Amino acid sequence: MNGNDYSGLTGKIVTKESCEYNQSIQSWNRAIEKYPSVIIYCYNDEDVINAVKWARNNSKEIRVRSGGHNYEGYSTGNNLVVIDVSKINSIYINEKEKIAKLGGGVRNREAYEAFGAKGYAFPGGGCPTVGVSGLILGGGWGYSSRYLGLASDSLVEAEIINYEGKKLVLNKNENSDLFWAIMGSGGCNFGIITSMTVELKKEANRATLLNINYPYDNEEVILNVILEIQKLFKNLDIKMNFKTAIYNSKEKGIGVKLVGLFYGSSSEAKKILKPILNITDDFEVNIEEKSLVECNRWIQDSHPEYEKYKSTGRFVFRDYSEKEISNLIKIIKNPSEGFYYTAISLYGLGGVISNINKLDTAYYYRDASFIMGIQSVWDEDKYSIENREWVKKNFKFIKTLTDGSFVNFPLDELESYEKEYYGDNIFRLRDIKRKYDPYNMFDYPQSIKVKK
Structure with a gap:
């Protein structure tokens, strides 16, 4: 061997x-x-x-x-x-104490199904096979984040194997500095999570799925959708969240699409979204009340089994002018050679996310309005370089519109990545890294660095 x-x-x-x-x-x-x-x-x-x-x-x-x-x-x-650790995937739900213990290898779909069977919402991500431990380590955005908080905000305890092969228990009273760090530090900087105990959130059996698509190359419509979304999020009901993508698909062409979740009725959702629904009569809409489990299954099933892509994301703190939005649309109208799908997306933030101080967990950018993502997807390997370069080139413009990068959407070429991912929290994170991993056992290209 x-x-x-x-x-x-x-x-x-x-x-x-x-x-x-x-x-x-x-x-x-x-x-x-x-x-x-x-x-x-x-x-x-x-x-x-x-x-x-x-x-x-x-x-x-x-x-x-x-x-x-x-x-x-x-x-x-x-x-x-x-x-x-993907085989460490047990889930134990204790309704009496309102907590659930998840193995370090549990994935989104497994968590959604287990929580849904008991009638509870779970603040997970959109893609079914994402590991919950990785999600939590980076903060963890999802369609329930504005209502339930980030995935990491539900964490009450974790068990982690350190560089010596010893198991540490982390909570607010025991190894509290490391507990603080794993809620937003991303990656595997300090050790290997083998279990996570999370708070059971809201009991919820039903919700409304949001799926609105403007599937045509009409810059005025796309522009107006983004302008209305900027306005909407200023006072949006915290029970609603969605992702908006300006996209270019080799199969379907250019358009703008909104996918989301609302913990309320479909009639309420339509009233909230009326400014967007009134932009034009020519669009596809599905605002449908379903069981919460069915809503989450639909969102997860909309993801492919795998992709070839280059992608990253940064934080939005202000409204954009019509000219700036037009420039974003122009980027999507000029994709890389050999692309299959490309998009610039706005992932909704705010709500209860901003109720926690940015220094209270390692996740720093709590007062942002959105995460702006950019991606390019391709099928044929011969177009890999062109698609990667397209993202890197257009990232330069997106950087001028944003502040700070989302550690769960990393970019290999990001300069000063520690400051970009962690803001002022990087100084405390370095101290914690020095304490819990003094020999850099848990090291990777964008890990938190300390001098040996």
Whole structure:
């Protein structure tokens, strides 16, 4: 087996010689092509502890993987050890104490189904296979964020395996500084989360799914939709949130689309969205009341099984002029050669997110109005470079309109990334990194850095 001695390891070991190796190395972003020397699938805390100790004793570089959704592939790498916690996926819901304990490998869909079966809302993300631990580490945006808070805002305790292979319990009273850090620091900077205890949020059986599409190249309509959304979010009911995408699809052409969720009736939703619905008569609309589980399933099922893409996101703090919005539309009208789909999207923020002080958790940009995302998706590998360069080129303009970058939407080329992701919280985060990972055991291209 590669000439390495794997004695001491438990769990399932996959090497380059294993028949399942090619399947095991795949990231959700198929544009990520990395070839680790070994992948260790862990089924419990002991497997993770043994993997960390083995890697440290053998001076092996590690990455940690849960859902495998990191935009830039920081959960994998070439000729290193991937510690995969996706098999630690148990969910225990304690309705009496209003908490739920989730394994470090639980994914969005699993959480939505378990919580929904008990009649509770879950503040997860949109894509079904995103790991909840990775979501929480970066703060965690979702369609319920304005009403329920970020995914990390529900966290009441976590268990983490540190660089020595010791299990630490994190909460407001025990290792409270590290507990603060894992709510927004992103990636795997301090250790490996094996369990998360979260607060049970609102009981909710029904909600309204929002799906509005203006599927044609009409710049005036697209412009007016964005202008109205800017106005709407100033006083938007916290029970509503949505993502708005100015898109260009090779199959469907140019348009603007709104997808979201409202914890209320469809009639209420239509009243709130009236300024947008009155812009034109020529559009597709589905504002439908369903069970909350059905709403979340629809949103999740709208995502493909995988993609090849380059994408990132930054924070919006002000309204944009008609000229600035027109420039964003112009970017989408001029996609890369070989593109399949491209979009500039506004992910709604505000609501209860801004009720927490930006220094109270590691997630810093609580007073932003939106996250602005940009992405380019392609099918054929021969167009990979062109699509990546398109994003990097147009990111320069988006940077002039925004402040700070979202750590869960990382960009490999981002300059001064620590300051961009964490704002003034970076100074405290460095101190915590120095305390809990003094030898940089948990290191990756955009990890929090401390001097050895």
